[in-house]
Amino acid sequence: MKPTNKTSKKAGQAVGIVMVTALVSAGCSLIGSDDGADAKRPPAAALEQFYTQKISWKDCGQGFQCGTLKVPLDYSKPGGEKIDIAVNRLRASDERQGSVLLNPGGPGASGLEAARGSGPAMDRQLRERFDIVGFDPRGVGKSTPVSCPSGSTGDGATAGTTSGTGATDTTGTTDTDVQLDTETRLELQAARLTAAACQKTSARLLPHVGTVNAARDMDVLRAVLGDRRLNYVGWSYGSELGATYANMFPDRIRTMVLDGATDLSQGYLQQQMAQAKGREATLRAFVADCLKIADCPLKSAGTVEAGVKRITELRESADLNPLSNSTTDGTSLDGFAVTNAIGAALYDKANWPLLSEALTSAITNRDGTALYQFLIDTEGLIGIGQYEAVTCADHPRFDRATALQAAENAKREAPNFSDALVKTAWMTCESWAAPATKKVPVPRAEGSAPILVVGTANDPATPYEASKALVKQLDNARLISYDGSGHSAYLKAGSNCINDRVHRYLIETELPKEGLHCPAI
Template sequence: GQRRRTARARRAMAFGGLLALLAACSDDTGVRSTGAEGSTASTTEVTTTTAPAASTTSEAPTTTQATPAGDGTIDWEDDGFGTQSGYLEVPLDYADPAGPTIRLYVVRHPAADPSARIGSLLVNPGGPGFGGTVLAANAEFIYGGALLDAFDIVAWDPRGTGYSEPAVDCVDDYDRYFAVDSSPDDQAEQDELVGLAEEFVQGCVDRMGDVLAHLSTADSARDMDAIRRALGEEQISYFGFSYGSELGATWATMFPTTVRAAVLDGAVDPTVGYLAQNVQQAAGFEATFATFLAQCSADPACAFHNGGDAEGAFDALAAAADAAPVPTEAGRPPVTQGVLYTAVSDAMYSQGSWGQLEQALADLQAGDGRGILDLYDDYYGYEGGGEWDDSLEAYFAIGCLDDPGSTGPADLYSHEDEFAAAAPRLGRGWMLELTICSVWPEPPAPPVVITGAGAGPIVVVGTTGDPATPLQSTRNMADALEDGRLVVVTADQHTGYGLNSCVDGAVEGYLLDPASPPQDELNCG
């Protein structure tokens, strides 16, 4: 579960106080951070085209430096937004460097002060499944001025995502698979979920073919080294959010001598498997949602106040949606219990969405499910007109390959009570997305046990009320690293950079001078 919002970490994009800025900026600039339409699974060898305009574990650890990636080049083009973009060709399978190739879409925001330039800062927003180039395209809204002066901010769409080719594409209509009741009450409902999961996965196999075996986080870490070599840098810096922490820690473990500095914000727990991560995340969402309900009960101005019993009112709504889903709009699904749980999860990534959820729940009580549907649509990337972005499909293709979490549906559902115990209101809603990984056709990729040995100090940022990557998860990442430096921010928020001057100063000071990292267990209030 690292994003793994409900089971993904909001789609892990809600970093710090910057989510609203990013949403506004990306709409204006047209950056595509989702799967390219029309990509096909069999397209593993591609020809050069003009880059689109950018805008705004159980096995032994990897302890030696991985074999460097090939020496490709990026033909940069000026995008007209203060950024440059291009493609880098890399092997589909690094064990077969002369075989089929794929292309990574890369965007660079050049250092604002060439005289102060240190080098390149690779950045990743999380996921898995998101294209990452939005971070470079909108760099001036995300990173502090000193970082913008000193670094080329370089982002890429990880293999299988965004404008990288081919992008994962499995199905055309998400509603069929994800607007159902995601918390089965009996064997018949469980069988329905398994059948839908098998149908979804078969779509991935039919459209993506051999590509599905080569989308692991370790494959993307090798791509990072290929980007470093294409940039001509012996060492490079990295800043990753949410799932980007897993990617960055994997890269630092595989290629430690190439690490100049690395920051991991909202870190995934590297000490437990996918299933246990999801139980942790369910508990994190439950705790944050309990805070939301308690605040609403205590505040008569809350739209869902319900005479001081928001908790009881929500429980009644969930039961009612399970018995009789609430209509939304023509051609769209009603609010099932699964749609309701997804909407709640979407809003828990940032307190900035809590007011929207309050009103949506109040509207649902009045028989209007459109506000809940809006939050569901945000979670799954609905673009209108029956169109969806492809980030969810890439999420499964990457995450299920890294660790399916179970050996099959029977094994998965034997753990259902663990989710209910960890999250009495929301936990059983995790079953739908987990079921897809339980029937994933590709065998898991060999695990890389995170150590960061030889990479030097790595800064790990966590917030006290993070629902997607709870603080203990981030703490476990810092402890797993040979020299992890934990920075803690007090906030009910997924990721911490951008929340206050203390955390920003610690992160930026370290990136500018890795020889002076913050002390471990720095409390930024």
């Protein structure tokens, strides 16, 4: 799930072997089915070239090796065009037992960077036995990417500043658009510019991105790495990718960690509403934490409710009188930008002291420079159009009237985030030319090995309720809970309780005890 006005999810994995004829002659899926019905069947002969290929590995710094996996652009036409999946690995330092694939989320975040960032932090015994493997999913980063050039601004980190959308052009504005408020209209224009640029440059790729095809690519990667069964860690959207893989290939899993889950029984609009409520709850947790500190800028408010109201007043006042910004670009911050900056800061509890300082400057001096830094810190984490490409492939469209009404309904429980996350949800795919594929199914993964789900009590992007829902949806899953705040917990929350249990599971397949709660740090 994206850390600004969109959602930012984190995770990744794969497994496979070869046989033939019945699949093709029966007209069945070539490599797993969306509901998992064909996942136990070996891949068709036409895919053998992909499952048996060899990656040419080369050293690429920091102890990593890098290479390229070839996969079909269109799995229904495996003899057609091929695309690249960029892969890296940190090799096991002792006797290798397999690989652990990582995906950090997004959709659109780089798994290559996740491996470089998280791999060295993983347990020493795990790194002795397993290669740590990252990959950029199709359409992302150094893989064959969705490309949306020529100044398309989409939802970059600065979108929502008074000039951050870069969309003053009124091309395509309709009579119904004119009825929207100015900020929403600018966001809509930016979304349309992104959609047009992506279609112009990546039209052949857009119909073939999406979570189901990314899961198929993971299975090819699993086999090429020489692993009979998959080990995987996915954060945020990575949990969605992992659950989809499990649903398609339930018998090809050894271990799977899904941290910060999405409830796939919900549509995109429902997910955005849940995220808005989760972010509001995390904001309240931040205010409660802040009030315990002597120099908290909300101290005089006295209560959590009054402190949240103080932040709401700051956000609303910024629409009338934007906050100043002394960075080199000088972009001032309106209410939408303030919302996005605070939302980004809530992702990691380590940011909360900095958020407190930023709010002090904003409330006392109308200075938004420190808040703006939270927006800059998220810039470039996801390539322009790459979040939209996957989201719009995975989810059916819905109209603006439905979203606008949902935003009004969400204001009761999420007054500070309903506009940023729900009111604008319809515009993500409103102008997207590539059609939505069938919605990613609710995962069952019947017959899989036990899957470990990690949920965080106050998660601003993937609410705890979604992790509980995923455990109920899966045939064989165990929940471990982190009773703290922040987006996902494994290797992020500083909790040895979480990290140790996850490592033990990945190494020995040992599950934590039922109902385990790890205390907040």
